[in-house]
C-alpha cells in the first residue's frame with residue numbers, strides 16, 4: 066500500500082506521531098507549511114484568524130496525493146477541530162485521494178476528538194477516513210506503541226478487504 070502522510074505541526078507533537086507512523090508504514094511524508102508564524106505574535110495572529118474564520122495559505126506541496134493508495138491526514142486539534150492547515154490541504158486535494166485516514170494530537174486527548182475530527186473532515190472535504198487515531202501530548206510521552214499498532218492494523222485490514 067503506497068502511503069503518504071500529510072501533516073501540519075506547530076510545536077512538534079503531530080510531527081512525532083506522523084514520523085512514527087511513517088516509519089512503520091514506510092510512507093512518504095508531506096510537511097504542510099502555512100502562512101502561520103511561530104512564536105507569541107504568531108499565536109496572537111492565529112487567534113484572530115480563527116475568530117474571523119480566515120483560512121491559512123499553504124506553501125506548494127512536494128508529493129502528488131493522487132499517486133498514493135492511502136493519504137493519512139494529520140494535525141493538532143485547535144478549538145476542538147482539526148487544525149486549519151490540514152483541513153485546507155484536505156479541501157484542496159480531496160478529489161485526488163483514494164483512501165484516507167486521520168491522526169490528531171491534542172493537549173487533553175479527549176477520546177471524542179478523533180471522532181469529531183473525522184466528522185469535520187467529512188463535512189469540510191467530503192472524505193471518509195478508514196481509521197482515526199487521536200493521542201494527547203501526555204500519551205505521546207509514554208509508550209503508545211499499542212495505539213499506533215491498532216491504527217496501522219486498521220489500515221492494513223481495510224486494504225485486505227478492498
Ligand SMILES: Cc1cc2nc3c(=O)[nH]c(=O)nc-3n(C[C@H](O)[C@H](O)[C@H](O)COP(=O)(O)O)c2cc1C
Pocket residue numbers: 073074075076077078079080111140141142143144145146170171172173174175201202
Ligand atoms: C490555537 C490552538 C488551539 C488549541 N485547541 C485545543 C483544544 O481545543 N483542545 C485540546 O485538547 N488542545 C488544544 N490545543 C493544543 C494542541 O492540540 C496540542 O498542543 C497539540 O498536540 C499540538 O500539536 P503540534 O505540536 O503538532 O502543533 C490547541 C493549541 C493551539 C495552538
